[in-house]
Amino acid sequence: MSSTSVRSRWESQRSFDELGRPLRDITFCVVDLETTGGSAAAGSMITEIGAVKVRGGEVLGEFQTLVNPQAHIPAFIAVLTGITDxxxxxxxxxxxxxxxxxxxxAGCVLVAHNAPFDIGFLQHFNAQQGRAWPAFEVLDTARLARRVITRDDAPNCKLSSLAQLFGATTTPNHRALADARATVDVLHGLMERLGGLGVHTLEELQTFSSRVTTAQRKKRHLAEALPHAPGVYLFRDDRARVLYVGTSKDLRTRVRSYFTASETRTRMGEMVGIASEVQGIECATPLEASVRELRLIAEHKPRYNRRSRFPEKVHFLKLTREPWPRLSLVKQVLDDDADYLGPFSSKKVAERSLAALHETFPIRQCNDRLPKVPSKTACVLAEMARCLSPCDGSTGPEAYAALVVQLRESLLRNPDEVVASINERMERLVEDERFEEAAVHRDRLAGFLRAAARTQRLAALTRCPEVVAARRNDGGLWEVHVVRFGRLAAAGLIPPGADAHAWVEGLRASAETVRPGHGPTPAATAEESEQVLRWLESEGIRLIDVEGEWTCPLAGAGRHLALHDAVQRSRETLVPFDERRELTVVHQPAR
Known part of the structure; x- marks a missing residue:
């Protein structure tokens, strides 16, 4: 077959997939109800149903019936609708x-003005009668009008206002059939207006937004080749450069949303305007998709992704191994037998944690490598009693080593000494009403505790040569993941009827080989290991096998975090002073 004929056949097929269902071919059933009140759940009843069936601008039939509510119609409702007992x-x-x-x-797309009201009543009584609701697609002309009609067109989007705007042949009068006829004219008026904006299919009509450009909507075909399956998607430009990486449980549905009303972020609209291709990578499980997304973002560093682009830009606190150890801020973990705290994504937070430790443990803060028998002059910190001053011989090796042991214990296992020291300092500052200084120490302590808890959790997992775990998904299949040294090495779903034990052994045999390293995140980024941890700690997990010891210290930093997290949440809910609402002045009657 020639390339020309292949292209022609593909373009012919694409026209159906891209364009969806032309509006001229859709049969709409425009419905309106009259009721005794505003809530079926609260006991309101239907008193009249009116409907008009149309296709391609032609009326195919009408339906109208009064309905006996088997209850008294309130007087104000009777006045409004003209329907009496x-x-x-x-x-x-x-x-x-x-x-x-x-x-x-049957077989129509239901249309109503303020559809949740009318369709809600119909669904309520349908359920009450014990029937399954037909799989109707629903179009709300009120919602659509709010996306199309400006205040210059009409004062509001009420049916009466829109009927007047579009010159409806029937005036709405709170009778079901008349209002349905008026809604037909409003529907046609909206469709005519949107036709000029390139909206010609039911899918485009349902998802239209004035904030989504015509060019953006026309690229919906980029999603058509993607499967309805979990995975990762990559938007690429005409030079195959990756613009954006995302993940979804349903690739096609998620990617199509970038061309519809559900996607209104300005930068995403800009990205879609540049994109010429969307690549989908199907994944066995949502966790695999999340991990692949992180790895692809780190690899390609897409300009429209805001997070996870630079996992290498992290900081660690390092407790050095030398005759007179010290704490140092570093950017990578080395195989040097040192102890590390981190990673920190922010240098500022790392510096806060460093300050918290220096406040508690007066080890040296100079950067020089001191010999076993130093002979230097004491620094200002020593004069302020903030350093034991090994450089001038004020402290011997045994006393300094004992302090380092306490520091290492706080870093790796039990932070109680740091917590007690800084809490005591904060209490003194609060007593002196030095609240801003106390807040600085609070933030330092919180930063240290979060880093210590993170390090302890990550190190516990990354020490394990292998963890194999499973969880049943919503479809009843078992998701299985193989994790090696904190890195996701394999993922899959056990097929129905398969020998689970043999299948898991096969997955383990085919899993990625991961070599151990040094530091809390030797084989993966911290973000990937944390994704894996969240899955392992979720409900319903069954551990199949654990090689190594997966434990966290009972006296670890995590037990101190609840209070600090609560404080942080409270602070985030406060309204800044420059955003306070004006107080309403209430005039009291004179006494």
């Missing part, structure tokens, strides 16, 4: 009227 006395009950309407509307 005597008019509905011989009308069929909803048990008869509703099945007749559903038969009339």
């Amino acid at each position: 005597s008019m509905v006395a011989t009308a069929p009950p909803i048990e008869s009227a509703l099945p007749a309407f559903l038969e009339f509307a």
Whole structure:
């Protein structure tokens, strides 16, 4: 077959996939109800159903029936609709009227003005009668009008205002059939206006937003080749450069949302305008998709991704191994037998943690490598009693080593000494009403505790040569993951009817070989290991096998975090002073 004929056949097929269902081919059933009140759940009843069936601008049929509510119609409702108790006395009950309407509307797209009200009533009584609701697609002309009509066009999007705007042949009068006829004219008026904006299919009409450009909507075909499956998607430009990486449980549905009303972020609209291709990578499980997303973002550093682009830009606190150890801020973990705290994504937070430790443990802060027998002059910190001053011989090796042991214990296992020291300092500052200084120490302590808890959790997992775990997903299949030294090495779903033990052994045999390293995140980024940890700690997890010891210290930093996290949440909910609302002045009557 020639390339020309292949292209022609593909373009012919694409026209159906891209464009969706042309509006001229859709049969709409425009429905309106009159009721005794505003809530079916609260006891309101339907008193009239009116509907008009149209296709391609032609009326195919009409449906109208009064409905006996088997209850008194309130006077104000009777005044509004003109429907009285005597008019509905011989009308069929909803048990008869509703099945007749559903038969009339079968196979149509339902249309209503303020559809949640009308369709909600119909669904309520349908459920009450013990029937399954038909799989109707629904279009709300009120919602659509709010996306299309400006205040210059009409004062509001009420049916009466829109009927006047579009020159409806029927004036709405709170009778079901008349209002349905008026809604037909409003629907056609909206469709005509949107036709000029390139909206020609039902899918485009349902998802139209004025904030989504015509060019953006026209690229919907980029999603059509993607499967309805979990995975990762990559937007690429015409030079195959990756613009954006994302993940979803349903690739096609998620990517299509970038071309519809659900995607209104300005930068995403800009990205879609540049994109010429979307690549999908199907994944066995959502966790695999999340991990792949992180790895692809780190590899390609797409300009439209805001997070996870530079996992290498992290900081660690290092407790050095030398005759007179010290704490140092570093950017990578070395195989030097030192102890590390981190990683920190922010240098500022790392410096806060460093300050918290220096406040508690007066080890040296100079950067020089001191010999076993130093002979230097004491620094200002020593004069302030903030350093034991090994450089001038004020402290011997044994006393200094004992302090380093306490520091290492706080870093790796039990931070109680740091917590007690800084809490005591904060209490003194609060007593002196030096609240801003106390807040500085609070933030230092919180930064240290979060880093210590993170390090302890990550190190516990990354020490394990292998962890194999499973969890049943929503579809009833077992998701299985193989984790080696904190890195996701394999993922899969056990097929129905398969020998689970043999299948898991096969997955382990085919898993990625991961070599151990040094530091809290030797084989993966911290973000990947944390994704894996969240999955392992979620409900329903079954551990199949653990090689090594996966434990966290009972006296670890995590037990101190609840209070600090609560304080942080409280601070985030406060309204800044420059954003306070003006107080309403209440005038009290003179006494």
